[in-house]
Amino acid sequence: MIYLDNAATTFPKPPEVAREVFRCMTQYCGNPGRGGHSLSLAAAKKVYECRLAIADLIGCAEPESIVFTENTTHALNLVIKGLLKKGDHVIISDMEHNSVLRPIAKLESEGVIEYSVFPTRTLDDRRNPTLICAGIARRMRKNTRAVICSHASNICSAALPIAEIGAFCKRYGLLFIVDAAQSAGHLPIDMQKMNIDALCAPAHKSLYGPQGAGFLALAPSLSEMLDTLSEGGNGVNSFDTFMPQRPPERYEAGTLPTPSIAGLVEGINFIKHIGITTICDYERDLYVYARELLANSHGVEVYAKNHEGAVILFNKNGKTPEEVAGFLDSKGICTRAGFHCAPLAHKTLGTDTTGAVRASFGIFTRKSDVETLAKALSEIK
């Protein structure tokens, strides 16, 4: 089996991740932050260790402002719905995943906010940060509150210049919220240097952790500002009717996914050991090789090929994406066909009527896997 769907979730996980999940579940997984007994404190210690690891990885000022969530979507919903008030305007990019678009669209449909879409110029060969920021500037209004965008696309290798966008937002007093689902662990991130106010990411993609956990990292500007999305028990001050004022417990109601968080610690250790730059370069080399092989494959069209990263999007003439992905699956090659929960992005790339096939690489993808993909595509008549 050749797994080329790492943008959906990375697979396999490093053995140490699975080992730590098992170790947690069999040796120390009390309920963190609840009891005062040794197992509860051991679990709490592991959770705190993960907050420290994440904060160090992404340059978050305070590890206590790392809020654990179910996934990136949950984190985005938490910050979007917790932050935005009636009359606010936000600006999102034309490459956004539904995890950004849908909560924004819901708030708009309810008359709470308005939003504008700025062009990422993904298909523009002369694309540069200045032009992208100019596009944001043209859409600013007096009531614009925030810019919300993905760092890296989930359907191609395009990435946004978030350092420049962050600087722009700071200059104009806008909050900057980043969906790092496809970039955390794959591209360098520093929240403080990049002026990011909120960053959302999952455990289970390029951080090589288990599914079931994600996080919302908050800068001091936002850490106590958000309305809560859910309320419930958090282990302290049971007689207080309201959630506490400070993160992370303010935003963490109910039991945390401790085994997933424990596994995430090892995932972060894994990528730190290899180095994000090394991982990024490795995956980019695979992309370049794939692009070269697919370009020579009859009838295959690659989209947004001027961007080099971990994701390649393509179609085969005369076949639907589902037919291609189905054939590849019959050959033991896992890819994803369709619209990838990213209608805006497909519209930007011109694939909104057809959809496309996405192959996405990870640190465990080999060059031979790319060769097998190309060979299989050539067999489709």
Added chain:
Amino acid sequence: MKRDSYECSAELGSVTEAMKAQRVLAAAAIPSEIIKSEGGRHRGCVFGIGFSCAQTNNVRAVLSSARITPRGWKT
């Protein structure tokens, strides 16, 4: 169970707050342990840190410089 040498304590709040306090104290080479108390006037359980009473002044200073404000002290 509290160690005999950690007879003094500071009540903080959540376990995360207690772990933050333990971390900053450890950076200042002050040993401590996480404790849980009934909270009493704080209307429910709270987590805190236990430490040697001989370190009380140092603990106060380190927590203050880290902008950690205990809800109560037992010294």
